[in-house]
Amino acid sequence: MSSPIHKRSVRTGKRPPSNAKPQPAAKPRPRATGKPAEEYICDVQCIHPEIVAKLEDGALDWDRASELSQIFQVMSDPTRLRIISILAQSELCVCDLAAALNMTQSAVSHQLRVLRITELVKVRKEGRVAWYSLDDDHVLKLFTQGLEHSGHSEG
Numbered sequence: 030m031s032s033p034i035h036k037r038s039v040r041t042g043k044r045p046p047s048n049a050k051p052q053p054a055a056k057p058r059p060r061a062t063g064k065p066a067e068e069y070i071c072d073v074q075c076i077h078p079e080i081v082a083k084l085e086d087g088a089l090d091w092d093r094a095s096e097l098s099q100i101f102q103v104m105s106d107p108t109r110l111r112i113i114s115i116l117a118q119s120e121l122c123v124c125d126l127a128a129a130l131n132m133t134q135s136a137v138s139h140q141l142r143v144l145r146i147t148e149l150v151k152v153r154k155e156g157r158v159a160w161y162s163l164d165d166d167h168v169l170k171l172f173t174q175g176l177e178h179s180g181h182s183e184g
Contacts, residue, residue: 117172
């Protein structure tokens with residue numbers, strides 16, 4: 030096994046500096062139960078045509094699934110979620126957002142661009158100041174429901 034110092038970064042392809050500390054291995058996620066995966070699949074191959082026929086028409090079409098996937102992909106970034114959490118409280122300019130998040134204005138502006146393209150946030154110009162807010166109540170609902178869901182498994 031080679032030393033972590035000699036391994037190349039997956040992201041850049043460059044070696045880490047000689048004083049780099051080895052990164053700890055990611056902790057495996059705990060399983061919901063101690064049961065083996067086989068407990069959660071059918072023991073026999075059987076299709077229930079009447080059930081399948083009812084559900085086929087109601088299945089999400091590929092275009093809509095792709096659009097929804099894009100929204101979840103954008104919202105899967107912790108920095109963007111932090112921005113959404115702050116904009117859920119108040120309309121703010123980039124300067125205020127950057128100060129509240131302890132980030133550079135450039136970094137916040139980049140993330141706001143991604144959020145704006147996916148129509149999760151909107152911008153309003155007032156003179157020379159650009160004010161950002163959540164695009165609509167759906168964004169807030171999606172965020173708060175995700176937050177509630179992530180919290181219900183704790184404790």
